[in-house]
Amino acid sequence: MTQEFSPLIVGIGGTSRAHSTSELAVRCALLAAERLGARTRLIDGALISGLPLYVPGRTERTDDEMAFISAVRECDGVIVASAGYHGSITGPVKNALDLLEDLARDNRPYLDGCAFGAIVSAFGWLACGTTLVTLRSIAHALRAWPTPYGAAFVPEGKVFEQDGTALDAKIGDQIGLVARQVVDFARWRKAGSAI
Structure with a gap:
């Protein structure tokens, strides 16, 4: 019996606030991916908030920029979680994605x-929708395959434990579905490339 392929899934998310809801959401997704047998790597809010502003053509990179680029270069799938600020993704998330x-x-x-x-x-639900569309548009521009399902929620009270465990079962199920689709796609792609 052959061992099942264990894809590397990189989670990117968070804000400059430690343990932000979007960072805990991506932690939740990575926990779900791990339960499905994936290897994971978290690029959290502290790291992305500390990245220098992306400058096209600049060749010098910080250690954090190099670690981020290296993780994404090696990955089989990504999960990006962003807060919706004024109807779009946060500046740190956009800056990190620009670095790609x-x-x-x-x-x-x-x-x-x-x-x-x-x-x-x-x-608000309007910001959820427009921010989700923005992330999916960026995925297309980066030649990625957006999962059919994208999770969006309006947090009411405490939604996650600090390790990313969902306290709201419905939100946890939504995030788990995103994780499953990313892991499944990575495995299907690997199996297809072996033919």
Whole structure:
């Protein structure tokens, strides 16, 4: 019996506030991916908030930028969680995704062939919808495959434990579905490439 492929799923999310709802949402997704047998790597709010502003053509990179680029370069799928600020993704999430321009000339340019799961938390449903559309549009621009399901929720009170365990079963189920679709797609793609 062959061992099942264990894809590497990179979770990107959070804000400059420690343990933000979007960071805990991506932690929740990575926990679900791990339960499905995936390997995971978290790129949290502290890391993305500390990245220098992306400057096209700049060749010097900080250690954090290099670690981020390296993780994404190796991944089989990504899950991005953003808060909805004024109807769109946060500045740190956008800046981190802009940095993926460094992958443009790789053998696998950008996120070509990777599943891309999107999760949004916002204080209104309009911001949830527009932010989710923004993430999915960015996924297309990066040549990724947005999962059919994207999770969006309006947090009411405490939604997660600090490790990412969902306290709201409905939100946990939504995030788990995103994680499952990313992991499944990574496995299907690997199986297809072996043919």
